[in-house]
Amino acid sequence: MKNKEPLILAVVVVFSLITYYLVEPFAHHVLHKHVESEGFVYADLPALTKTGNVANGKELVMGAGACTGCHAVEAVGMPAAMEPQMAAASYGVNPPDLSNAGAIYDAKFLADLIKNPAHALKVAHKFDATKGQAHPMAPFSGAGGDIEQEVADMVAYLQSIAIKPEAVTPKIAFENACGRCHALSYEKWTQLGEKPSFKYKKDALAFDIKVLEYEDSLKAYMGKLPPDLSMYIRSRGEHFISTLIENPQNQLEGTAMPRVGVTAQTAEKVIEYLEDAGDTKRHEREEIGKNVMIYIVIFAIFALLWKKQVWKELH
């Protein structure tokens, strides 16, 4: 009799693959909206037309621009005016330290942010100054000269004090771009920074209280507490997170999450940080996977040889 087993195997494999295709790739295609990456070019923002002057920029940032009224710049010895939870009570969220802003954020984004925060952050639906809903960051309306030149100077200054873009680590990227709103408990990260280990329980509790106070302000500001991102690399996946960072409105229309305005390089670092938190064993998985596959293939070959030997006498 003709051997029908290859045909039977083909039938089993084909039906299994059709089922897999329908419940996985096809269903996900229907269930989730597909957002293409725009490559972090921020095409909606105007290009910088002037070449910035670092010295002028310094004077603006430290003086007429009034940045340091709210922002710390630790890199040049300018500390924060308030503790984070106090700042959050005033502004909704702690204004970021600008030390590395020049390396983390896209220059076009920074320039637009200085002039019109709600526009650059894509939260104009939430902050409309004409309706009395001013964004907590006051727009810079010029220090008397050419505003385009002044903004370019400030951006140039921020870039000059920042670490080199290639020196931005995944941790620095995450802390600057995400860490003031999102906790990441699996890396001990809170919105106030990394939770230290305390010797006394009352100190630990005092820290927790500050975090809770901060989170209360943040909740009032954002509408809900932004989620802990510990497992986001598994629950959302790289593509979703990347396109969300690029423009939150593309993925979640109307969300209170601002556009972060990071460079493509920073976004990659953020993803890497999330992988380090939520998929720590990915390298080990690859390596062990390879060894297990080799072992199992050898097992299968021996099993096949054994079968052939036993069945020789049966035919």
Added chain:
Amino acid sequence: MAHFTKATSVKDWLNQRLAIDTIEKVMGSEYWIPKNINFLWAMGMVLVITFVLLLVSGIFLLMYYQPNIETAFYSVNFTIMRDVDFGWLWRHVHGVAASVVFLIIYIHMFTGIYYGSYKKGREMIWISGMLLFVAFSAEAFSGYMLPWGQMSYWAGMVITNLFSGGSLHADGLVEWIRGDYVPAQAFLTRFFMLHVLLIPLAILGLIALHFGSLRIPHVNNQDGEEIDFEKESKRYLNGDKAGSKVMRFANDFMSKDMMVVGVYLIFFFYLVFYNYGFAMDPVNFDPADGLKTPAHIYPEWYFLWSYEILRPFSVDIGLIAFGFAQVIFVLLPFLDRSPNTVAANRRGLFRIWFWMMLINMIILTAMGKLPPSGIYSTIGFFAAILFIAQWIALPFITMFEKKV
């Protein structure tokens, strides 16, 4: 009392007390299997291996898992996935095996249906097998609750809600099952108990019954041939191994089992390391939140076909259709009125019935995951009607089947 003599060897010592030779014969070397079978007959062994993988990986996970709504998610996603050496490996093995075991169960079931292996004395094999399917389903569902992610919580909410019985409004029953008004601590602890103790015990008992039910009618074969096992086994034992229509379970059939298992394990471990997403739903990596319903709630893929039979109708009719779908497979040996125990391709109309059933269940599975609106809802509705109609038609189309 039996008469014991001084043992000549360890084996003899054991033999006098435990009759291990007899056991070996009954279970292995003189457990006769027909020769005219194909690799689909190895699915039983593949299921045993998968069950062992689930059991062993489950034992390791149990050492670190915490059945507490405050810590369950953390114990799974931090302690097991990050802290414990190879915890991630055990979890991936457990998660993937829990999904793949159903693929093999479905292949095993449809093999049985195709070759008529539920007829003429083999009814109990089929019924015990279907009871195993029910037990595995309960095991899968209860296990899915344990990571206490978003899908655990909301699937738990939806499925326990089914017990309110639609217009019967048996809300008291639902609360009794949950131990609370909503899934909470009592719910998690009891599903933990079910998952690690009660249902595994039931599964072990049912596996014993399933194997036991095979002894008297013997394994079916792919040609529907009635084999005289007495005569053929004598022929084998007299040395005519090639001429006999039967072979030993061990090592003859076992060697083929192991060959299939080898191929299966390549596939299995490929999934564990490189393609596990289908078995570990992304939504369940968000911690449970009773105030945030996920956009789409769907069960794991192996429950989708019956979920889709529930969905396209109004509540009460849907529940009746769902109940029908749950029990109807058990009744197959009695609904199939044909005298033929042969492969479906020799059974006229039943052949069409078989392939339609298989394809329709795949359609139901696909529609079960998609949002119940527009064209998908319509397809699902007609597929569900067809499913029910096919079962109602089965006794009639088999009644007039010609004897082959």
